[in-house]
Amino acid sequence: MALCLEHPVVVAPMAGGPSTVGLVAAAGAAGAVGFLAAGYRPPSTVAGEVAEVRALGRPYGLNIFVPSSTRPDVAELARYRSALAPEARRYGVDLPPLRLDDTDHFAEKVELAAAAAVPLVSFTFGVPDAATIATLRGAGCTVIVTVTDVAEARRAAAAGADALIAQAGTAGGHSATTTPAGYDPSSTAPELVAAIVAAVRPPVIAAGGTGTAQHVRRALAAGAVAVQAGTAFLLADEAGTRPVHRAAVSDARSGPTVVTRAFTGQPARALPNRFTRTYSAAAPVGYPAIHHLTAPIRAQAAARGDREAVNLWAGTAYADAVAEPAAAILARLGGRR
Missing domain, CATH: 3.20.20.70 (Aldolase class I)
Incomplete structure (x- = not known):
């Protein structure tokens, strides 16, 4: 090959x-x-x-x-879903039911x-x-x-x-x-x-x-x-x-990248924002269930041009x-x- x-x-x-x-x-x-x-x-x-x-x-x-070959902890996912309720209200979206099989x-x-x-x-x-x-x-x-x-x-x-x-x-x-x-x-x-x-x-x-x-x-x-x-x-x-992602990558004030599970339940390196600061510590392992859970929030934030709740993936360079x-x-x- x-x-x-x-x-x-x-x-x-x-x-x-x-x-x-x-x-x-x-x-x-x-x-x-x-x-x-x-x-x-x-x-x-x-x-x-x-x-x-x-x-x-x-x-x-x-x-x-x-x-994934392992099932996430459903109780932890449910707790995280509850923690995200303020974000759903902020962006006027409904959090979807937990999606465990994908x-x-x-x-x-x-x-x-x-x-x-x-x-x-x-x-x-x-x-x-x-x-x-x-x-x-x-x-x-x-x-x-x-x-x-x-x-x-x-x-x-x-x-x-x-x-x-x-x-x-x-x-x-x-x-x-x-x-x-x-x-x-x-x-x-x-x-x-x-x-x-x-x-x-x-x-x-x-x-x-x-x-x-x-x-x-x-x-x-x-x-x-x-x-x-x-x-x-x-x-x-x-x-x-x-x-919104282009603007953040171009902004010298974005600061050092962070590794977070907040958006998807899988460790990922991104530019910091309010979402990473607020939810990184609480986010359990749970990809892709958390990816689907946060998708409406991220989509609405992106549509508004609001970088504070968007997954701004970026490497250290x-x-x-x-x-x-x-x-x-x-x-x-x-x-x-």
Whole structure:
């Protein structure tokens, strides 16, 4: 299986809007690989986007969420739902009932990826079983699993993954950790890459804290075959980042990022706001139940342009992000190999 990476920088999948067909197409035109984000999207929409990108004739990737294998504590979720009542009143929305079962159409998305022979298929939030990986590999897909520590890397390698994404604690958005209750966000990309490269055989792509060419060089020097960057592309002309999110990333007063479960029940790195300050300590582990619970609040806040209750995902290097075409960002982070 080939990683087909001509450029040292991969454009990360960013679910919830930032990843678009246009962003993936721009990455491909610049000689890099961009990933579509299948998360939160119905299979029909994902299939349409895959068809659009496939027609361009350039390598690309598709990211799929692995369903959680553990059930959350319903009593803790109910307590958190009650705690969010003031936010529902503030934004004039109703909190939905707790939604405990959600596979995000995992089987259907794996099936469509295999049917389309998507060149690169990555997974987040868990290690897919060996049968799933074998099915995709049999269809000609290169399978990549996102891991956050050596133990997860060993599980992914044993399951047959062709490559790994070593996601450090500095990365923006959700951590792919499979142990969210005890997640430690202190790792950097170079140190995590070095540890994983020493432990397993599959090639490793670094992720986390990438905003400059120097960051890219450090990750490559640690043993990575490429660097996956997401936050650096939040302001790209082709990204579908919401205006309120763009404004926050562009604001030098946003301050240091924080890791919080407040919005979704899974540790995620974001810019701080009133919501993170008020609810981070109370939020239990419970992805994606909490994601669905807070969705109406976040949607209404975004519609109002109110950054105080929106999940402003961002990595530690967000201040290096620049509003420019994706091709210019790729050139700034590092040229072709």
